[in-house]
Amino acid sequence: MKINRTALAASVLGLTLAGVATPALADDPGSGIDVSVNIEPTTTPGQLSMTVADNNGVSLQESGSDAAARQFTGTLPTVTVTDTRTPEEIPAGEYWAVVGQASQFVASGDPAKTIGPEYLGWKPRLLSDSSTGAVSAGEPVSSVVSDGTGAPAVGLEGQELLVSTANSADEIGTSQVNADLALRTSVDVAAGEYHSTLTLSLFNQS
Numbered sequence: 603m604k605i606n607r608t609a610l611a612a613s614v615l616g617l618t619l620a621g622v623a624t625p626a627l628a629d630d631p632g633s634g635i636d637v638s639v640n641i642e643p644t645t646t647p648g649q650l651s652m653t654v655a656d657n658n659g660v661s662l663q664e665s666g667s668d669a670a671a672r673q674f675t676g677t678l679p680t681v682t683v684t685d686t687r688t689p690e691e692i693p694a695g696e697y698w699a700v701v702g703q704a705s706q707f708v709a710s711g712d713p714a715k716t717i718g719p720e721y722l723g724w725k726p727r728l729l730s731d732s733s734t735g736a737v738s739a740g741e742p743v744s745s746v747v748s749d750g751t752g753a754p755a756v757g758l759e760g761q762e763l764l765v766s767t768a769n770s771a772d773e774i775g776t777s778q779v780n781a782d783l784a785l786r787t788s789v790d791v792a793a794g795e796y797h798s799t800l801t802l803s804l805f806n807q808s
Contacts, residue, residue, distance in 0.1 A: 647687070647691060648685070648686035648687030648688055648691055648774075649685075649686055649687065650683070650684075650685045650686075650687065650698060650804070650806055651683070651684050651685075651804075652681065652682065652683050652684075652700060652802070652804040653681070653682045653684075654679055654680075654681050654682075654802065655679040655680040655681075655682075656679075657679040660676040660677065660678065660679070660783060660800075661676060662674035662675060662676040662783065662785055663675065663676065666784070667789075669789070670747070670789070671745075671747045671786045671787060671788065671789060672786070672787050672788070672789055672791055673749070673784055673785065673786045673787075674784070674785040674786075674787075675782065675783060675784050675785075676782075676783045677780060677781070677782060677783065678724065678763075678780045678781040678782075678783055678800075679780065680729060680778050680779070680780045681700060681763060681764065681778065681779050681780065681802060682776060682777070682778045683698070683700060683737075683764060683776070683777050683778075683779075683804065684775075684776045685733075685773055685774045685775060685776075686774070687774060688774075689771035689774070692771050692774075693808055694769075694808075695769075695808050696806065696807070696808040697765075697766045697767075697768075697806075697807060697808070698765075698766050698773075698804060698805060698806045698807065699740075699762050699764065699765040699766065699804075699805050699807075700740075700762065700763040700764040700765070700779070700802055700803070700804050700805075701760055701761065701762055701763065701802070701803050701805060702724070702758055702760075702761055702762075702763050702781075702800055702801070702802050703719070703758070703759060703760050703761075703800070703801045703803070704719035704722045704757075704758040704759070704798050704799070704800045704801075705719060705798050705799045705800075705801070706718055706719060706798065707719075707721075707722075707785075707796035707797065707798040708796060708797060708798070709792070709794035709795065709796050710794065710795045710796070710797065711794075712794060715792050715794050715796075716796075717785070717787060717791065717796055717798075718757070719757055719758050719759050719798065720745065720746045720756065720757030720758075720759060721745045721746060721747060721757060721785055721786060721787050722745060722757055722758040722783065722784070722785050722798070722800075723742070723743050723744040723745045723749065723753065723755075723757060723758060723783075723784050723785075723786065724742065724743060724758055724761070724763075724781040724782060724783050724784070725742040725753070725781055725782040725784075726739035726740040726741075726742070726762075726763050726764065726779055726780075726781040727739055727779065727780055727781060727782065728764070728777070728778075728779050729778040729779055729780060730776070730777065730778045731775070731776075731777045731778075732775035732776045732777070733772060733773045733774060733775035733776075733777060734772045734773070734775075735772075736766060736767050736768035736769070736772040736773045737764065737765070737766055737767065737773050737777045738764075738765060738767050739763070739764060739779050739781075740761060740762030740763045740764060740765055741753075741754070741761075741762070743755075743756050743757065743758065743761050744756075744757075744784070744786070745757055745784065745785065745786035745787075747786040747787060747788065748786075749784060749786060758800070763779055763781060763802065764777060764779045
């Protein structure tokens, strides 16, 4: 009989432990909280930029020589100026210009033989303009050996290729320009293969 009471006590203890470990179910399902965020579009400031069409340089060929001068001509690769700024990003009174500067022509293998940049002239030509028409090609300039066209005989030393002519806010868009190049020298210019570098710079001023 003693053994049976011990077994019963153990059995009752087990039931008691099971009743304490069982959690009661909650009646409240809980509350949800809305989490929101307003992400504004990413904006990139506009910019004024210049590019030059892919090229292998310009090889001037003799054309238009006469008793007064020898002349060598070619065409400048297309130059593109793009303005993606908004009117609010452009300071009042700001304008820009593309300026060309030629270095001295130097003969290959004989640096003592040179032709100055004042002998190189150009005639800029506006190819396209998506602005409101406030961009224009620069004025033609001739070699110091005049070509007889009446263009200033000053050579290509800091001359404008493309220039804005009004409020820059009216010039937003893309403009393309090139130029006819003409090297005019004296008739007794020394023979040789000459090289020069024509540097184009975009200046933004107010």
